[in-house]
Amino acid sequence: MGEATPTSGVEASVEEPSIRDRIGDLLENETVLGYGSLSPVMLLFLFIAVFPIVWALAGSFFAINAFNPVWEWTGLSNYEHLFFEDGFYWTAVVKSVIFGFGSVAVQVILGIIFALILQRSFRGNALARAVVLLPYLVPVIVVGLVFQWMMNPNYGVINLLGIRFGIINEAINFLGNQDIAMYALIVAASWKWSIFVVMMSLARLEAIPSGYYDAARVNGANAWQRFRDITLPNLKGMIVLVVLLRGIWMFNKFDIIWIMTRGGPSQATTTLPVYAYRVAFNQWQLGESLAIASTLFLTLVVGAAIYFGKFNPEQEVRVE
Amino acid sequence: MSYSTSKSPIERIIDYYVRNVPHATQRRLSTWVFRFLVGATVIVIGFPTYVMLKSSIQPELELFSNTFLFVPRNPTLENFAGLFTETAFARFYLNSIIAALGTMVISVVSATLAGYSLTRFTFPGKKRLAQSVLFSYMFPPLLLALPMFMIWRDLNLLNSYPGIILAHSAHALPFDIWLMWKFFQTVPISYEESAWIYGASRLRAMRDVAIPMALPGIIAVSIFSFAISWSDFTFANLLLTQESMKTLPIGMLGFIEQQAVNWGLIMSASVMMALPAFLLVYFLQSYLLRGFSVGGLG
Helix, strand or coil: CCCCCCCCHHHHHCCCCCHHHHHHHHHHCHHHHHHHHHHHHHHHHHHHHHHHHHHHHHHCCEECECCCCCCEECCCHHHHHHHHHCCCHHHHHHHHHHHHHHHHHHHHHHHHHHHHHHHCCCCCHHHHHHHHHHHHHCCHHHHHHHHHHHCCCCCCHHHHHHHHCCCCCCCCCCCCCCCCHHHHHHHHHHHHHHHHHHHHHHHHHHCCCHHHHHHHHHCCCCHHHHHHHHHHHHHHHHHHHHHHHHHHHHHCCCHHHHHHCCCCCCCCCCCHHHHHHHHHHCCCEHHHHHHHHHHHHHHHHHHHHHHHHHCCCCCCCCCC | CCCCCCCCHHHHHHHHHCCCCCHHHHHHHHHHHHHHHHHHHHHHHHHHHHHHHHHHCCCHHHHCCCCCCCCCCCCCCHHHHHHHHHCCHHHHHHHHHHHHHHHHHHHHHHHHHHHHHHHHCCCCCHHHHHHHHHHHHCCCHHHHHHHHHHHHHHCCCCCCHHHHHHHHHHHHHHHHHHHHHHHHHCCCHHHHHHHHHCCCCHHHHHHHHHHHHCHHHHHHHHHHHHHHHHHCCHHHHHHCCCHHHCCHHHHHHHHHHCCCCCHHHHHHHHHHHHHHHHHHHHHHHHHHHHHHHHHCCC
């Protein structure tokens, strides 16, 4: 841009545009408009999302003690300590994988079954759906506390009914038993997050044109064949996506575990995020905690790479 | 594709057992199987909710007995009354409302603006921008909360409303922006173009034409943002440590840490917390599902 230089005869002959016109042109320029209108949101975004992540990555190379304001550069020693000396880090990785895989498997299978049942419209549809969709919006603290109450070894409904119907002989301390606590967590987590899969599946199911089913029916397809050849292929992309997203989130899950077990009993449910929290707030080694968070971030990067490679999520839908 | 030849094993079994019944009976049978399945689903998923509701109106004596009563024998509201007389529940509720409304306002304004810009303008770097928004949609709260704790401490944002609202917005915004972007894509630009022809400015056309048409999306975004803030435990746990600033989730955890665990109080508080969720789901479920179908990344 800038002033029209008199060296070019063509430009010299063009009438000098007024300031007003230039501002007008600028306001019609899509690049300027695009960046201009996005800049407030992007600044906010940089501050609350990008900056913390960069901070975590940077901080992982320092020794940061909570009570000492000075950051001491230590290079890779936080990571070395975690990977080779710590002893618990890899145990926590394995626990995260068990929790992540276990709960995602349960969520996807149950979620799709529930969605298929609820898809058909019937009387009382809205109420049934409301009851089913509710867990997804119920705060995780409520989920944690209600399941803690239900699993209570003395007065919990699961033990009381289990004994009354002869399923178990004596009360089980679900959350206090090292061998059971992880499964108890998976049950509670699956109750809430299966509903995410239900919502994604319902949305996807409703997008399948009913003409497909009519055509199949005319051709003599039975219910199972319609499911196998129309419903399932249409759900496939959604299933891959849900496994990926929920996999990342469950692997990184902190809240439900902290609320229900605090990583206990005796570290039986200390997954990586819980471990990161403990290193930060029990041992006050913030740098090392950030190193754990940074390795969690790695799972995100891998997940995102698969995601952007497999799907084309940023593609625009044009409706004219 | 030919469907006429093969039948599934399940189908064959059903056919075998119902081969001699009239068509009407077959239909009735399938209706009843369907009803049974819906009932089973609702019972399985609704059971914890039922336990919560039931326990919230039971007196202590009934709660801590060794028999499970399906219907409370002596229903009472004393647990709910106890919340307001014995605990700081009202304070936590107020803090949660402030945080959730603040998050909602920031998210809706930002996401609407961003969604509009991303659909209506073409500019270099747009694809990268959309990708980075989607990428941060995958950030789990703890990953942001740990560094935020340190940054907020230096900036004096710990134990403050702006601090928690910003943190919740960080968690809500990526999905909200994504959703609004997808929503504006379903609003044809030709309506705005005709407004321009009649002399409306870009801003005016956006306000009077595009935004009203994207209203279902804005409602979906409001619900999601409110729910994210209302439910959040991780950010609040790290960023709000002062008793008077605590939101419901961490305030509630305080109840359980006290020596004698009063489950009646805890269950009635849970009911109060789940109530907004139930109202949203019951009255606005079509927006929720629409939000998911448009922006649900399917």
